[in-house]
Amino acid sequence: MADSGTDGIRINTKTVSVVTAISIAYLLLSYFLVGFKSDQLVLVGIFTAMFYASVVTRKFILGFTVFVVYWIIFDYMKAFPNYAYNTVSIGDLYHAEKSLFGINVQGKLLTPNEYLLLHKATGIDILAGLFYLCWIPVPLGFAAYMFFKNKNQFLGFALTFLVVNLVGFVVYYAYPAAPPWYIQFHGFHFIPLTQGNTAGLARFDKYFNITLFKSIYEKGSNVFAAMPSLHSSYPVIVLYYGIKNRLGLVNVIFAIVTVGIWFTAVYASHHYVLDVIAGILTAITGITLYNLLVTRWQFVKSLLLRYERAIR
Secondary structure (H helix, E strand, O other), X not given: OOXXXXXXXXXXXXXXXXXXXXXXXXXXXXXXXXXXXXXXXHHHHHHHHHHHHOHHHHHHHHHOHHHHHHHHHHHHHHHOXXXXXXXXXXXXXXXXXXXXXXXXXXXXXXXXXXXXXXXXXXXXXXXXXXXXXXXXXXXXXXXXXXXXXXXXXXXXXXXXXXHHHHHHHHHHHHOOEOOHHHHHHHOOOOOOOOOOOOHHHHHHHHHHOOOHHHHHHOOOOOOOEOOOOHHHHHHHHHHHHHHHOOOOHHHXXXXXXXXXHHHHHHHOOOOOHHHHHHHHHHHHHHHHHHHHHHHHOHHHHHHHHHHHHHHO
16 A cells, blocks of 8 residues: 655555565675675665655655665675785885875985874874764765755765765776875785774774774775775765855865865875875766766756655
8 A cells, every 4th residue: 555645656565575675685695795794784774664664764765875875885895805806006105105295304204194193192183083083974964954955956966976986996996005004004015804994093092982983994895995085085075065055154164174084084094195185086076977977968867857756
């Protein structure tokens, strides 16, 4: 029996069958690719609950399916480590960073990461940690705001976010790269299956006696994916759509968060300046690609209109 909603996807035998089949297929594929994890059940549970709870929650979760797809692709990258397809850049990227952005300290050339490591301070550690915590909540919070304010702009933001990530993933496989902390802990020797490391963010955890960043980086798909820094890409997308939607002073906050995340990426030894620049360029590339797809491909416009009607 269909629900009483007048818009979007209604609940009937067909939709129940489709949602159930997709959920089971996801769990089975996940089991064979990356093994069973409780996160998978949580994801299916949240999606199912919101899909059936009400018309509003159903439209909301359908809209956010774009972000769910991103999370699933990112998780599945564990099954296909990029270092199995191309040689990991460790020393080359390090020396390029030093050549371009090296800082001379008493006759010794240091990368910005090494220089900032020598000048770390508790106050900066705390501020840097707070900035880095924004890399997912800010995009998701902005997406939620846009969902209720402007469905068309919400879809633009969500799909741009996905396109930017896909561009970044392509670079990950074309150019596997070790982060700065890898050299600090392991030198220039390639060690497959290296576990994620909180690096400079460990100081934030230690100060507050928590394991927040440790728990985040333990779930990382691949430590050899430093180039580009997608952490640096996400706030650029938010700022772009914030400016596009004329959010005024809110954009000042977005700009501060953006610069803060860029700084922290280098300060905490998770990325080189080159990675951050690549992340910014990846965001610009993804935004440009999405805009070209929407303006020049009629079938893309048609798909977006159908998607928008489903969540309106």
